[in-house]
Amino acid sequence: MLSLVTVPATVALLFLGGVDAFWRMNCGIIHTGRVDPLVNPGAVAAHAHTIVGGSNIGVNATFNTLLNSECTSCEIAADKSAYWTPILYYQYPNNTFLEVPHSGSVVYYLARGPNADKIIPYPKGFMILTGDKGARSYDNETMTWGNATYPGRPIADRISFVCLPDGPPLPEGRHMFNTTCANGMRAQIAFQSCWNGKELYKADNSHVAYLNDIDNGICPPDHPIQLPTLFIETLWAVAQVSGQTPQGRFVFSQGDPTGYGFHADFQNGWDSSVLAQAVRDCLVPDNFGQISYCPALQASQTNGYPFNCPERPSQIDEPVHGLLDHLPGCVEVTEGPEVAPASSMNCPASVPKPKIFSTKDSTPRPTAVPLPGQNFGLPQQKYLGCYNDSANSIRALNALQTTNYTAMTVEFCQNYCMQNGYRLSGLEYAQECHCDNQLNPTAISGSNQCTWNCGGTMTLGKGTQQFCGGLSVISIYNNTDPTFKETGDMSNTAGNAQPYQDAAPFASNYKGCYSDNQPAGRALTGAFTQTSYNMTLEYCANFCTQGNNGLGFQYYGLEFASQCWCGNAIANGNTLLTPTSSPNNYTCSQRCPRAGAEICGGPSVLSVYNNPRYVPPVNKKSIGKYQSKQCLLDPNSGGRTLQGASMTDPKLTEESCVKFCLGKRFHYAGMEYGTECYCGDTILRNIGGQQVTCDESRIMTCGGDNREYCGGPGFMSLYYSATL
Template sequence: MNCAVIQTGRIDPVVDFNLVSGHVHTITGGSNIGINSTFESMVNSECTSCEIEGDKSAYWTPLLYYDYGNGSFIDVPHGGSVVYYLARGPGANNTIPYPEGFRMLSGDKGARSYDNETYTVGNETYPATPIAERVSFVCLPDGPPLPTYPYMFDTNCTNGMRAQICFQSCWNGVDLYLPDNSHVAYLSGIDDGICPPGYPFQLPTLFLEVNYAVEQVPDQTPNGQFVFSQGDPTGYGFHGDFLNGWDPALQAAAIDQCLVGDEFGVIQNCPVLNANDTNGYAVNCPERPPQIGEPVKGLLDQLPGCITITYGPDEAPASSMSCPESVPLPSVTSTMNSIPRATASPSAYGQQFGLPQQEYLGCFNDSAAGIRTLNEISVTNYTYMDVQWCQNFCMQNGYTYSGVEYTQECHCDNAINPTAKNGSIECTWHCGATITGDSLTEFTMPVQLCGGLGYINVYRNTNPNFDAFGSNANTAGNAKPYTPAAGFGPNYLGCYSDQVGNRTLTGHTVTQNNMTLEICAAICSAGPGYQYYGLEFASQCYCGNQINSPGMLLTSTTTPSNNSCQSRCMGSEPEVCGGSNALSLYVNPNYTAPIEKPFIGRYTAQKCVTDPNTNGRALQGAFTTSVNMTNEYCVKYCLGLEFHYAGLEYGDQCFCGKSFTSKRGETKEFHAHEHAAGDAISSSDGVGFTVCSPGDLLTCSGNLHEFCGGPSLLDVFYSPTL
């Protein structure tokens, strides 16, 4: 579930109820969030900045800043969070909803180093895990994402840095909240496993992702650093809070019907949630003015709250994360609890809204590329835009058809593009004028709908005396009917969803203004070639060897639907090249799958080895990485350094060693052929043999026809002699 920011400031009604919090948070969710928010106030929020309208919970994490090293700080842009609700462990079938009034905190704001002493409670079947594993970071480069670590290991990320936190899933069944957070506990494996004694109830596993646009921070300096709002430059102190605001019936139905069996928590796979989904959440529920009267964004001369940066490894003292009593508190605007407003659906005149003699025709797909659904003239006006305003504008300019789109756009024409398709359910964005009104809390008229992203609500003037005097020079009626591209039908897999920073195909990308299906197919078939190719937004071509989650096949019943793939290819208008965040996906019929080589010289292939990736690697003798990585490259590198083991990981990484190392530092030499999948290399934990499943492996960066391990998975070669 995607969520946009609803409030930013020193607000934390979980830890600091009715007080100014010690540090700044960015909050997503229900619009009633404030320093004294409760379950009752949250469920009565006017709206939510999350895409499930029945979830008015609040989720918050510390704001990330950039420290220029000269006493100046600036906030790092981020658009909100992604929230996952998952069912994990053997008790998943007994998951219960969050009770009314429930709240919790995950993480330790004062942590500045890895805590390898505090573990969850487990057993022999479900071993304990360091609680520090609840936090993880991943750098998002071009291509596949890098491995995750429990600290900010790399902030030089071309597509941003993602912070992740897993919440507690086990509840004592008594307390809705305790200040020491002991009313909840983690599963033995943090995001999997069993609940400890004393916590008989399993709740949904809440997993939160926040993407920080670290690459967009201007004028970064050699002495600069990224630091979280509580003075944490390490990331070990990343944390998250949750205040339940779910509609009880909706949450119970979603858990009962959809939670178990959906590994990734995809909304479109759950009918009860899909019916409650809207892609206009960020527009329909914009960020509220700050409740705390102090600057927290832009260029600052200190971190808000008198915060002092601390580097650890010891826990940050409380004094470094609070102001002295002599410092006056900022002003606090009284929390005004809004109430939900009705949303009026567009319809024929005489019902919800619209001028007299205006007929509602439906929700059509639209595209900024090529000829639009209504193409003659358009105007953008967020403040005044509603259906009546647009209809008046088009009438005054002599056009029969009017259409509202993207909350603030009005389009006019005397004909409708014959290639446009009607009947979409994507027109869910509220009109700008009915979002703002006189004030966010006092405006009482019903909310109107003004299309969506790439979708337009179209109306027709039915007045028989209307003079359609507007120019028809660029009318959409001149658009050529769509004809499918010949020869590509058998290889077409469908219209797939796509996301910036989390691409469905991650192998190779090309954008050019003459893009066609043939050009993209040739690009992705060149050299070793890729198994899949896809086109998007008229000019973009993507290649890859696997269809990555959360990319999914869009159909007529999903949100968004397969009507999203409607952009005409810039190099050949009859052809379709995807759409906005929608990929026309094809399979390459001439693709040759990569192979697992049985041996390279005297080195023979072993079973794969899980890599603990926490306190050191499984192979710790030597390491290298290369964009030209192959099996041969890695074996030759390790042989030259006289190591018996060569292991490849993540497509471009090579590790060497004379023995394997477990999480707790034990070393031992094992031969994979002597062990079955799942055998532990060490009696403690961490490293174990597993079958090398192609679905878990990535192709080598230097040869797409070979596998080079996977995420936290070593593809191992071994030689007893050198």
Template sequence: MRAQIHFQSCWNGVDLYKSDNSHVAYMSAIDDGICPPTHPVQLVHLFIETLYSVSSIVTSDGGKFVFSQGDPTGYGFHGDFQNGWDMDVQTVAVQNCANTDNAGQISACPILQASQTGAYRENCPEMPAQIGEPVHGTLAKLPGCINVVNGPANAASTDMSCPAGSILSPISTTKDSTPRATATAAVGGSFGLDGYKYLGCANDTAGGVRTLNALRTVNPTNMTVEYCQAYCMSKGYRYAGVEFGQECYCDNSINPTAVFGIDACYYQCTGNNTEMCGGSSRMMIYNNTSPSFVPTTSTSGNAAAAVASTAAVAAVPAAPYASNYVGCASDLVTNSARALNGTSLASVNMTVELCATFCTVTNSYAYYGLEYANQCYCGNGLASGGAILTATGSPANSTCSMRCAGNATEVCGGSAKLTVYRNTAYVAPVIQPSVGKYVAKGCVTDPNTSGRTLAGAAYTSKTAMTADSCVKFCLGKGFKYAGVEYGQECYCDSAVRTAGGAVVQQTCPATSALMLCSGNKYQYCGAGNMINLYYSSIL
């Protein structure tokens, strides 16, 4: 479902504002056309468009789709525009980009492209909610005491406020902060620890030989330029490179394939959002020029040595693909949209055999695929736009061409390309239909914010949870209901409770939304806020 709000685009040329909004008017076709003679000045057209995935919302239990202010009709969709543009930037953009045939693409407007970032999800994550009410997923009720009003009469003020005496949700206060400018290193200039000079933003193919290849560390919460520099210096490496906001690479040589002066180093450092730490496959590199620095003599993993080694084996024909090879597939290569979207593994010693063991023995997936020479991905089918590019053939004519980091005679995908294999021994996991006297009764939501659906007894096991062990536990406590959740949690009770929110019994979601039991990779054990429910009437 698509909802749109269009703002008036025609101005009378006289009044900056009139309380009845008569100073502005719509074009003849609302979002297109011409302005009326009374409002001859055409403004830049503003509109808000929101897409809703209604097919992913379960309504068979009597639920409904409704806007957050209680309107199920769509006539109350509302939006406000607040101008936060830098006025100099906005003026140039309007003058040069507003009426060109560029389909509204920021990349086609140089003044806007200068501020374009593909790292908005990482640099601007969703902030924690200030009001302690559930606002994600399917809700039992609207937040803030809002009532659903079907019309045709307007909602009353009492439909949008909490009655006297209501217990209000807790509110978390926020502290004002002082804006700080982002520190940008100048090429050739000093930055970070004493002695370090910035060389620039370079590409990083993320293949078998990275731009800096000798050593790597990751810090998802505290990475900074100084952290990386200190780490590499302590290990005896002259060059320190930051990438993807949280990754640090070290070496005493730079891969000859590195190209400096490119864009897209716009990820903020996870440990200091006023510093930049590279980008997606883009590395910001710093050189330790201190005369007192003594580099390590080790060449293990060194980019120069690795490049020479790779060149030496490049002429050696790759080993034939195994009989369970499916083909070379495309991969969209974003953290949230992988073609094989199960678990994953990265290793400097990656081989086809290592990936196969990880995806089929350690875990239980129908497919495994290798990419970028050192990455392994598991899944039960190609998703997120992945498609087979080369279905058959030998490594010599495949679209995938990178040799495995741990075995140069094997092929491990390519740049955004996966060599995909089928797990011929795959057994699909199931929801256990029954355990002794207990029979599976579908799934039930667990609104655990203020009271569990099953609250009689519980235990957790990160390594040994199964439907069988949970039922046995609940049976020993004398409870009629047993439920497994989050893959590792077990809950018991003699009634399905509604305290803390409406409990919805329903058909279980698609198995892709369920989690494997921690103690049995062939069984499902619920999901987040979703219990696989078992019931026995013979107690």
């Protein structure tokens, strides 16, 4: 039996320092315009807002209409509340205004103070506004209620701004103190937490009051009921505004260039039973704000945010996006420090009076969600589950794929894979369909984030929706029809179709999957070749075992399905990976283009094999009177560390170098780069010369004998004799 749920959205997470008992959720933009059902119900609002939350937000929104929204742009589907703040614009010297980009808000529900365990959920129909749109300076006189034990605090402290520069963090400010913020400017605002228990909303907000310390402390006696403390963050990409000049400035849509007039509104649209359970079980415990710790919230959590519930067309017939000739509503910019007068909205005759578009409130649409093991979609298609996946070619299914947003459904994908001879079908990013006859062994099931609505069911706009995977997760189905014949082809980039094969097991000389291209450098550095269409394990093995002057290399490895690397050691910093230790489970899983059954590494991961015929060169312990002293670093930053004599010979051997230095009557002999010989009586340690164990990943064989080592880049194979 299929379960039916309704679904929502997400945005980038931000962290509020010093908060212990809370949860937070991310919200994308759902509506932009002069809509404010608290202050201007049924009418055009005085200034424009960015709104996140329930899709039914509008000038006539109520608790019931919000609750009945088709979707919410917040990541918890059970919350169809609406939250809004003014829009931020950049004012150019010619008095045009450009909307500053941002992606939504992060909403925190906090539990603070000695009575936090007595917090009750918001009642149905509850609405609240915080901040003063007319403020243009800091008010240090109007205080919260307080007493000797819990002193009051300036109410203006409900607002704060954070500038995120490319460097050390800056302290918070109570206004837009700095807008040169490479990583964005964040506005933060706290709501009133104390309720009189009577009115659900009053225009002067007298039905609510702040805790004595704004977001902490106790409630005043005339507002004794404590509610969750709402805290909203909005991050604007101020650095993305082009053409900024010293004469320009950032301005909020109510005509505020200071930030003191920042404000926010909340209209409750929660599923009451979910909110009550979350407040009771999840608000007070220290869960680091993570929704995953709260079953009541996690049950409807999704990361499909603006995708599942994108921004709706504005209800007000008036431009608010892009470059504008004036602020929406022709609001005048007022600097203060006096309180700004109410917006007159007296636009010139050339600016038409905006209309309010008639909108029809939506209703929730159910989403059919199969459980693993259930049949779903076309006949005999069994749902296997939600698996990890990646767009970086580490695919759970990687034989064939297609993309079609407007038509993508579970049935569409299943049929596409069947017609091409593939038993397995998988859906991802709401619009991608992937096929294969073999599930990649690196794929791990059990994710609960296959929550993106299928593009085809969304564009139809009616009926039951389906899930089509999600962000780097894929919904996979198996065709269990016993008469189905797997005839799928794997086609490489050159277009040469080959019969499909299951992934072959790794050979007995397989050493493992190693990280590559780390800061320390490549894992194998001896030799390299690349072919986009012909790479196989045999191709790479032959290249590496025949190289190095016929001696071969100890290891060969494959990467990106097209690269072959050779070496005698695995460089430090590159490690053996397992599905749990590798980032995002990136392991060796790409098929070789010329041999689809074979695995040829993956992005920045290397399938490493031993060369079974490899006979390693040796550093001789002694050559005549000269004894091996391992290796000598030779950075060459101030000349060579051995400066007595030198020669270069393409047929250099350890013996020929020692003989050369002995003939010059030097105690030290050193070989470098395979063909260079250096002599001396003193090691110049002041320019970096240090005796170390030879780095096998970089050591080179001698030009005249590949069974011997002759140093390498930046270090010498060192020999010493006390007597000559």
